[in-house]
Amino acid sequence: MNAQDYRPSVHFVFNADFARFRYDSTSSYVEMYYGLYPGLLSYDKVDSAYKGMVVIRTLIHRKDTDSTIADHRLLVPVTISDTTFKDMNSTFVTQTSYAIPFGEYVLDVTAHDSLQPSRCDSMKYILPLHAYSSSVASSDLELCSEISKASHQSKMFEKNSLEAIPNPSLVFGVISHPVSFYYVELYNLTPDTTYTIKERLLDGTNKVMRESSKNEKYTAKDVVDVGMMNVSSFPSGRYRMAVSVYDESGTEVCNSQKVLFLSNPQVKQLPASTATLNSSEFAGMTAEELSREFREDQYLATPEEIKSFKKLTTQEAMRDFLAKFWNDIENGKEGRNSVMRTVYLHRLAVANQRYHGMGKEGWQTDRGRVYLLYGEPDEIERFPNSENTKPYEIWHYYQIESGVEFDFVDRTGFGNYILVNSTKRGEIQDDNWQRFLQ
Numbered sequence: 001m002n003a004q005d006y007r008p009s010v011h012f013v014f015n016a017d018f019a020r021f022r023y024d025s026t027s028s029y030v031e032m033y034y035g036l037y038p039g040l041l042s043y044d045k046v047d048s049a050y051k052g053m054v055v056i057r058t059l060i061h062r063k064d065t066d067s068t069i070a071d072h073r074l075l076v077p078v079t080i081s082d083t084t085f086k087d088m089n090s091t092f093v094t095q096t097s098y099a100i101p102f103g104e105y106v107l108d109v110t111a112h113d114s115l116q117p118s119r120c121d122s123m124k125y126i127l128p129l130h131a132y133s134s135s136v137a138s139s140d141l142e143l144c145s146e147i148s149k150a151s152h153q154s155k156m157f158e159k160n161s162l163e164a165i166p167n168p169s170l171v172f173g174v175i176s177h178p179v180s181f182y183y184v185e186l187y188n189l190t191p192d193t194t195y196t197i198k199e200r201l202l203d204g205t206n207k208v209m210r211e212s213s214k215n216e217k218y219t220a221k222d223v224v225d226v227g228m229m230n231v232s233s234f235p236s237g238r239y240r241m242a243v244s245v246y247d248e249s250g251t252e253v254c255n256s257q258k259v260l261f262l263s264n265p266q267v268k269q270l271p272a273s274t275a276t277l278n279s280s281e282f283a284g285m286t287a288e289e290l291s292r293e294f295r296e297d298q299y300l301a302t303p304e305e306i307k308s309f310k311k312l313t314t315q316e317a318m319r320d321f322l323a324k325f326w327n328d329i330e331n332g333k334e335g336r337n338s339v340m341r342t343v344y345l346h347r348l349a350v351a352n353q354r355y356h357g358m359g360k361e362g363w364q365t366d367r368g369r370v371y372l373l374y375g376e377p378d379e380i381e382r383f384p385n386s387e388n389t390k391p392y393e394i395w396h397y398y399q400i401e402s403g404v405e406f407d408f409v410d411r412t413g414f415g416n417y418i419l420v421n422s423t424k425r426g427e428i429q430d431d432n433w434q435r436f437l438q
Contacts, residue, residue: 004045009384009391011415012040012119013354014054014111015168019140020129022187022222027099028129031142032058034111035168036092038078042115052078053114058096060127063104070098075114091176093145093166095156102129118413121357132187139185141243141258143167147181147226160185160224171353173263178232184243184256187222195253196246199227204238204293204345205281231260235267236346261349282319290318296348296363297322299373300329300336347372358416366419370395370406374424377406385413389437393417401425409436 015035023029036054043050053075060070076094105127112120145167150158157163164183172180182199189195194217201210210229225243242257282290294301294309301309305325312318332338351371352362362368377395385391391410396403404424408417421433 006043006045006050007116007384008040008042009382010040011354011357011417012111012113012121013037013357014056014121015170016109016111016123017143017166017168017170018107018125018127019142019166020127021139021185022132022137023099025131027101029097030100030127030129031095031097031166032109033093033095033142033166033168034074034076034109036076036078036094036111038080038090038092040113041078042113042119043080044115048081050080050082052080054078054111055114055117056109056111059108059110060098060100060105061108063106063126069100069105072096072098091169093168095166100129102131104128118415120414122359123356124359134188136189136245136247136253137187138243138245138254138256139187141241141256142183143170143172143241143258143260144181144183145177147183147228162224162226164226169261169353170259171261171263171349172231173236174232174266175263178230179228180231180241180260181228182226182241182243182258184225185222186218186225186245186254189218189221189223191219191221192217194248196250197225197227198244198246199229200242200244201229201231201234202240202242202284203234204341206284207281209234209239231262232264233267234262234264235342236263236265236349237261237342238345238349261353263346263349282322285315285319287315287318290315290322293322294318294325297325297344299369300339300344301325343375344372347375358414365416367393367395367408367417370419374400385410391417392437397424407433409433411436 017033019031021029021031034056041052041054043052056074056076058070058072058074059068061068074096078092107125107127108122110120110122142164143166144164146165148163150161150163157165162183167177172178194215196213196215198211198213200208203209227243239260239262240257241260242255244255245253247253298306309321312321326341328334329336330338330340348363351368355362355365355368355371363372374397378398379396381394383389383392390413393408395406401424404422406419406424407421409420410417419428420436421430422428
């Protein structure tokens with residue numbers, strides 16, 4: 001390796017997202033969006049530039065037969081002028097597209113650093129593709145960092161005379177993307193009929209945080225709708241962007257929604273004393289969404305609560321359970337550490353952004369769990385791979401129990417950091433944890 005080559009010590013992170021659109025009578029059109037971070041790549045010095053590459057593999061297979069219908073390998077070269085320049089903090093976005101027959105699919109996406117293949121990231125999605133009805137319908141929402149008139153300089157993000165640059169991380173906020181743009185296709189409209197388009201931002205309790213509406217009279221059956229919303233003034237956390245279409249009688253004829261995450265550290269959360277949740281806060285959430293919420297909350301739950309939730313069979317019972325559960329948590333009942341649900345959801349968004357990989361969402365990893373329970377560390381010591389030791393990290397929290405630490409080791413070399421020791425009461429303790437570094 002050349003002395004001027006660049007090998008980062010931070011964890012490799014990659015983002016992927018997708019949106020489904022109508023294609024023909026037998027297939028859907030699926031766009032895949034990929035987000036890369038130049039600062040997390042390895043580079044070789046070539047002449048006066050630094051050159052690296054990300055290798056992305058997209059595998060799509062049928063859920064029922066496991067037969068592969070797409071196995072695509074995408075090579076994304078990245079060239080920067082200097083490892084100290086602002087290029088290192090930028091985001092590189094690319095996309096691919098597929099026409100796929102209707103059916104139920106599993107979508108596996110993996111990416112790795114070409115110069116250090118062990119530095120990789122992966123994610124998995126369930127991908128249902130069904131025929132659109134003959135009534136008014138909509139595509140998925142594509143959330144974008146920018147939408148403008150097509151310049152024709154780059155065809156990659158151009159569609160319907162627009163250039164829609166996706167944001168695969170789905171993270172918006174004051175630091176990076178204070179405005180969230182959306183692109184959606186509407187099908188089977190009645191020409192010369194006035195429709196009302198409502199845009200809503202919903203928080204984790206299904207509360208409408210912002211709403212706007214517009215009336216549109218279209219001359220075609222199939223059209224594109226785009227919009228934007230400034231999201232820099234809302235507390236950090238998990239939200240949903242929803243776009244609904246209403247006919248002249250006020251009846252909702254179609255709706256498309258997308259989860260997004262807001263990072264606005266300058267916006268203070270409400271104090272715990274003002275929060276009183278009830279079951280209506282979870283209205284509109286499906287049984288699957290309610291179950292997912294509790295799975296993501298399980299680190300705060302007692303074994304008895306986990307057993308009790310598994311026995312619930314109705315959405316109403318789940319809503320009542322979650323309302324009581326979060327009221328107990330926020331008010332510190334039964335000796336619990338008090339934490340606001342909005343704060344926890346913000347931590348969840350950050351954990352999923354930073355620590356996902358190896359087929360796991362961020363909250364399912366050891367670092368994600370510790371982040372959810374204890375928040376941002378006061379200090380992180382990072383030790384990259386060397387000839388004598390595996391990569392490891394030491395997290396310090398100076399305000400907990402007069403100071404505690406958590407020791408994580410990447411035992412496999414694939415970026416999966418395992419908690420091997422902690423000085424926090426109730427956490428795993430192993431005074432001989434450094435043997436895992438060998």
